[in-house]
Amino acid sequence: MKSNRFHKQLCAFLVTAACMPQAHADAKKMWVQGSWVNIRQSADMNAKVIDHLSTNTPVFLIAQKDKSCEISWGISGHGYIPCKFLADQVLVFADVATENSSPEKAKNYSPTRAFWIAPSMRGLFNAGKYFQENLLKPEQLNLENGSVQDRPEPQRPPKLIRYSVPEFEAMKEMMNKGVIAPVVAFAPLFSCEQMQEAKRRQVGSSKDEFTRSSNDWSAPDAEKYPYSYIYAHDCLVPEIPKLSLPKIKVSYFKDVQKVLPGNTQIEEISAKFGIVERGSVTGSPRWALDYDTYRYTGAWDIGSYTLTLDKPVYEHVIGRTGLVAVYRWLPGIDEEPFGPSASCEEGLRNQRNGKELLSGYPKVKDALLWFQSATPLSFRTAKINSRAYLAPARSLKEGEEQRGIKKVVVYEVDLDGDGIADFVQWDMWGEPEISGPSPLLTLRQIFININGVWHPFERDSYGECT
Template sequence: MKTISDGLHRLRWAAAAAAIMLAGGSAGAQTPTVAPAKARYVQGSWVNLRDAAQPQARVVAQVPANTALEQLTERDGWCAVLYRGDPRLGAALAAPVQAHVSCQLLVDQPLTLSQAGKDAARAFWVAPSPNRLRAYGNALPRPASLQIAALAKTHALDAPVVYPQRPEWDAAKKLMRTGVLLRPEQEIDRGAPVNPLADVKLATRAVDNLPAVAPLATRPVLPAIAPSYFRRHDGVALLHETDADGLAAVAGTRISVIPTGTPVGRFARHSGPEIEYVTGFWDVGTADQAFAPPLTVYAIAQQGLVGAHAVRKRMWDISNDAHYCGGHYPGRAFNDPGEEAQPVRGYAKLSDTADVLARLVLPGKLPPEAVKVRSTRYATSWTMPADPPIRDKPQRKNTAVTVHEIDLDRDGVADILRIDIPAPGSMSYEPVFEWRWYLNINGQWFRAGYWVDQECT
């Protein structure tokens, strides 16, 4: 039985022999000299490889952006190339093949995410990830019969929506089911260093001629900062600043997407025949995310206790609902380890009601010993107007801005900062909090996410 390497050798020999014959030489007269192949990369999202250097020639394979090809020859704008195959993309793209492709579709260096721009297909193939898979599926052009306006007339509530098969999409799902390793610099961007107190302002209310919020009794003070636990941006990710893509990238764990259900048409209102949206993206209605090895999520409690949970698989909230009553992480879906998480032995068992200041993942292991936490309150207040029978007359509501300093290695330098900032609620005038996180990266503060409280009716 011939091996793949035998096949590649024959392909290269055939290419070299053909080149000699075209030049007027004899393949049998001497051993052909095979010129070094030139590495080239596909820049289109789904490019045709043909069996001849003609635009109408038979397509022998289709390959995604950043596929590595070996260019053998170039003539009249066509490149003879060798594709080595990629079994991760399915049987159709697993075998090696020699073919021709327009040289205009090849570049000398792999594309970057910035070069992919807003093209969702190219962005996925440049840097495959769950979020880019979702964007890819949402960007695929839908047939007229699957547009919302048409489905509203023909489709039953919660009935499956059947999308046509697309080879490129099947290859993308195959790749993500296998799993990928992500790069932290592609998933997390904390921007420039900041002063965490620069924009700490208490909201004032102009409603009913309320007086301004009382100034802080003492202005908040930042702890002294110096290089400490985190020396690089890829050394930590907080759950409050990123989602599963960023967490898996920092942890160095392989992340997979496992489709579990087909899309269905749904109502957003409780009456009327309209289907207002279709769940999921393309033919993926529901999905799980899997992590191998398991993703370890650490929790730092107010008392300095360190808890840890291992996440092997979790339901992926691909609806990406922006918020829920009681608070939300703006634009994020991965806000806690989830019900699938399992406690890690050797770490503190934190109750469901524990006051957790921060959750994070690391490329290594966080020691289970208690960390040092220092919380400082800075008093402020505002007037709550009369609201009979709840309040017969205006009352002063006392609250505070709280600065939490988390020192992971107990060296006297804060590694994580959380600032809790209150504002009067729009209905009750009770404090509604915004929590902001900052990371000490090599002696500078960087934003690391925020959480916004919500009032419920």
């Protein structure tokens, strides 16, 4: 029964012929709308529960009696479901997975339904947080959410109350057996033109409005991809107007699904490269010190979690001298859901992952940029051209310093030797926000040529600690 239940859960998000419900004469095709709905043996709402169906499971409506609907699904499934949990169309993932949206859309937020539509570790944690906020008694929830200070006098944190939730156990079981993270949760790679058009719609089309340095616009369709952070970059540097990306033609990269930035997170790798991810619970929730306040960490009864991919990926490292190395690595992370944030590493944040150098590739110690692919590319060398641009001086008031970007070093990388740039990297030097007057490499922006069009590919910024 357990194996059959998992097959039906799997069918909720894998559309295959073997999973499609069997039609009855005059039966109407519908979809389950609840997140984990009891299926009963008869129309009596107190009848024995024989199974559960999750969001967007396709079924056939055979008959309706009062508030109970007789349905069939899968190969031989048959039972009764409350009619209120059926609809004649599927739920859209972004509609139920987006928490911070307009008030009208926010009412549709349902992390449990989002998980069943598109299972993932992120979805599992969000569902755990939902159970935490909705299953505890109000007094216990208030107790756990109360302030527990470390200073001036430490207080004893209250006991965390957790218990087994069948739906959450089924979610954890599905993740343990393995899923491919949902590609619908992660944004595609937008082009410079798409970014500029999004900015033009949001801040205006006049030259002064468009070229000014502004953070009050967002990437196109950002609300459709709730698990993505999309850096809005219009491929311009206001401090250096003459800086622009070179004109290009189609070169090596032709498919946005074949290449990912060097610091792509594990679930996006799973989604974009189609690699199965598997997760397991490794610890229970705990109280942790976050700055000067204790708070609980975890997602319901998950305190720590390990996620791994079934297949390795390949990190391609391009050195400043033009050497290209390929390192094989198997993505895996240990996560503490909603854990403490009291940590800081100063400097540029992006880190390489690969350790196992493939045979026949040169060692690269002076890495310029790196990217991921599902298979190793054959290049051992690349052609690199570099040049620098200085920000023009401007009139300053007495005592005022010229802030912002002061210099940009441009690297053009021709990976396949056809004379057309495949990557451009902008290393931007300027004043840090807190420390310094010494100029630092404060921002690094990488662009990729896909099908003859520039796309913002990756960003790395200088972080400061106080």
